[in-house]
Amino acid sequence: MLNDLKAGQKMCQAALVRVQKVGTSSNGGVFARGMLEDNGGHLAFICFDAVLVEKMRNLEGPTAYMVGGDVDINKFANDMSLQLIIKRLEELVPGDDISNLVPHGDFDVEAYKNKLANYIKAVRTPTLRKLLETIFSGNTYDAFVHNPAGMKLHHAYIGGLLQHSVDVTELAVAMADRIENVDKDLVIAGALLHDIGKIKEISAEIGFPYTNAGRFMGHIAMTSLMVQEAALKLNMPAQRLEQLQHILLSHHGENEKGSPVACATREAFIVHYADEINAVMNQFEQREGKGAWEFNRMLGRNILKEKL
Ligand SMILES: [Fe+2]
Ligand SMILES: [Fe+2]
Numbered sequence: 001m002l003n004d005l006k007a008g009q010k011m012c013q014a015a016l017v018r019v020q021k022v023g024t025s026s027n028g029g030v031f032a033r034g035m036l037e038d039n040g041g042h043l044a045f046i047c048f049d050a051v052l053v054e055k056m057r058n059l060e061g062p063t064a065y066m067v068g069g070d071v072d073i074n075k076f077a078n079d080m081s082l083q084l085i086i087k088r089l090e091e092l093v094p095g096d097d098i099s100n101l102v103p104h105g106d107f108d109v110e111a112y113k114n115k116l117a118n119y120i121k122a123v124r125t126p127t128l129r130k131l132l133e134t135i136f137s138g139n140t141y142d143a144f145v146h147n148p149a150g151m152k153l154h155h156a157y158i159g160g161l162l163q164h165s166v167d168v169t170e171l172a173v174a175m176a177d178r179i180e181n182v183d184k185d186l187v188i189a190g191a192l193l194h195d196i197g198k199i200k201e202i203s204a205e206i207g208f209p210y211t212n213a214g215r216f217m218g219h220i221a222m223t224s225l226m227v228q229e230a231a232l233k234l235n236m237p238a239q240r241l242e243q244l245q246h247i248l249l250s251h252h253g254e255n256e257k258g259s260p261v262a263c264a265t266r267e268a269f270i271v272h273y274a275d276e277i278n279a280v281m282n283q284f285e286q287r288e289g290k291g292a293w294e295f296n297r298m299l300g301r302n303i304l305k306e307k308l
Pocket of ligand 1: 195
């Protein structure tokens with residue numbers, strides 16, 4: 001993190017580069033200066049490398065790079081603050097550690113991983129439990145516990161999908177416990193899986209952009225396909241698979257909200273309302289302005305974020 005650095009250190013990390021001035025110094029050399037930013041704070045920089053200065057001259061706005069250089073006292077500031085003398089400036093490539101540039105949720109990821117494992121264990125129907133164990137494994141599991149649940153609207157931070165899915169399951173199970181004639185195993189499976197397609201719809205890269213596949217298909221269809229593929233390999237009984245697919249496909253509640261079918265079973269209504277209330281409650285956690293009332297884009301209205 002930028003705010004952990006000390007004078008004399010060398011550093012190399014992903015940071016947002018904000019160029020403020022590109023010019024020529026009194027000795028004729030070129031320079032660029034500006035600010036680096038990450039989740040932890042910011043740090044002034046200066047660069048005298050002609051090739052890198054040229055690169056910065058052509059930037060159209062703040063851009064994320066892998067930045068390397070020497071940390072030094074900023075001689076132009078009178079407050080002993082630090083600056084980085086940039087020696088390296090490289091484009092980010094997949095696999096680079098960008099965790100200090102993307103938003104993180106304020107929750108205990110390990111505790112949520114445990115809750116996920118416990119919900120899977122709580123499923124008594126063997127075919128459903130096997131399906132959950134198969135899907136929540138390997139690369140799919142890694143992406144599920146890491147990815148955001150949204151680009152902007154709700155749970156738009158690392159681990160957001162895990163937190164949202166587990167919290168939806170908790171709410172859905174609470175309802176299933178109080179309502180008669182509900183198949184709780186189906187509710188748990190439906191709630192845990194309802195947004196799994198988001199691991200393919202939204203990228204965990206900076207800005208959490210939609211993927212091409214995500215734009216073409218959307219997470220409801222992608223979720224349904226992922227579950228169908230896994231279920232067919234396991235020879236899951238057709239009727240149970242159809243009931244599960246119904247929960248997944250109807251989880252937005254109505255056709256107008258993107259679901260190809262509207263809820264038609266107790267289990268589907270329960271997962272839908274649990275999903276909706278969790279996404280709505282998450283709006284109260286996000287703070288943009290300072291006032292007690294704040295306009296919320298997802299809900300299209302002002303909501304009260306603080307006690308009056
Ligand atoms: Fe969804
Ligand atoms: Fe959801």
